[in-house]
Amino acid sequence: MEELQECPACAGTLFTPYLTCQDQLVSQKQFTIQQCSSCQLLFTNPRPSAETIGSYYKSDTYISHDDTKKGIVDTIYRTVRSYALSQKESWIKSMNGGVGAVLDYGCGTGAFIKECQEKGWNIIGFEPDNDARRLASERVSQKILKDNDEIKSLPELDVITLWHVLEHVADLNETLAMLSNKLRTGGHLVIAVPNPASKDAAMYGANWAAYDVPRHLYHFTPSVLTALIETFGLKLQKSLPMRFDAYYIAMLSTKHRDGKIDYVESLSSGMRSNNAAGKTGNYSSLTYVFRKL
Template sequence: MKSELFCVYTIQTAVLETITECPVCGSSHFNPFLVCKDYLVSLQNFTIQECQACGFRLTNPRPDANSIGSYYKSEDYVSHNDEGKGVINMAYRIVRNYTLDSKLRLINKLNGRQGRVLDVGCGTGAFLESCKKGGWQIIGMEPDRDARTIAQKKLEAEIKPNLNALTGTKPVDIITLWHVLEHIPNLNEVIPQLHQLLERKGTLLIAVPNSDSYDAQYFKEFWAAYDVPRHLYHFTPTTIKPLFEKHGFKLVEKKPMVFDAFYIAMLSTRYQGGKTDYLKSVRIGLASNTEASRTGNSSSLIYQFIKA
């Protein structure tokens, strides 16, 4: 199946794996939560389940480590290329230029000075490029080979393929994961590694979509930030806090990412109706941010953690 709206890529038969234990609380009991379609690549349906004990949501079953890479092979996957076309990709890049400045201001404020920053899942290196220009010593990690090659050329620096390749690295002042945590399959292995790589008084910044937000509840299975099967987990403020607490982190603050509500709404209206409804996207984005000002449930949130 192929339409003028969605470029569908052929996926070889994926091997699916089933998660039998909740990464947050260890429970083995899950309820069906939602069935969503992969609109970016395959048009396959995937199930999101919810832990009966703690409410944590995850894509389950999901493609295994040898299959998941095929679901990223799209020219519309903007974090892994710098040349995606179309109005939505253009809007993404315009907003990204603004948010890069705000992220740099944030880490400058939190650290009080320029220092060492590690960006996990750095994509094509846009954030690290901003940090480098701002006087920071930069370290990057990116598992996607194509994106890593672009980043290394742009930054004139080596980008590591995984966290294991950073073993023995001098601890850093700031670690960032900008919309990366939801892609990481082995949370309870990676979070301790982040803890070890961070200075004693360092800061860990995690940005993820919030599946309890107004726009998530409005769009339901069409909410673009579910992004199955690339998004393995679907965090909320209630579930992310205990996950990091059990690995020695303390939640200090959470900050809204107001532009995400509009960008996600643009994609969601496209998935829902077959084409992007820009007026509706603005309306839902405004409604989501207005509701979030009361509840704290923004479409996406930045969580600031420190070592406990």
């Protein structure tokens, strides 16, 4: 474990306790989320070191690193994902004015880059997990990058996507600076992350599954994420709701709380969260579109 003495975003040194959550996936240990008093970033602290974090992903139920179907939740997730992939590709094609060069940073098993490949994009995948990277490489029949130094040697890119990835990135500022530098002027950085300011986060508290400690190192509210990304020469263009996440996260959250999924409650909670977000904009997860100036 490593205990941060400086905020990963602003280097502030004064933190306050925010919440304590249990790792429900692997270790069953308790982890503390702290809040930076300067920039308000929420982050898991202490957290596993770079040498040990990989062990916290070693679960057959960690969906983004595994292509097998093991139950109704996995089946629901993958069914919705098949629709969402097409929607995501349409989003980036619209903002880019057509196909181009796209880097999916943290591509998992390659589902999104496969969708883009089939639609005519020049695809580049990056994935540090060995098993997921192998599956992604087989899916798209090309090499998947595993080291940031390989990205630094790439030509400028039109679009870079991070679909529920930024919350996992240990070297936050270093990685964001590198990705910003790889974008062409006018290119787009697309980031999807859970939103701890959502109604379902408030409803489930420490059982809210999207805290997912210690794999989620950061927990970004819209204002904090926007302020952080805009320090790298990008400007927020819009944020897009990920409405299904409210239902999916509610299912996992009831399982965390009760030991089994309450499907009726999950449906109700998801609807309540999305209805509230229609007024506040605080959906369970949001996709942020930033343009390089």
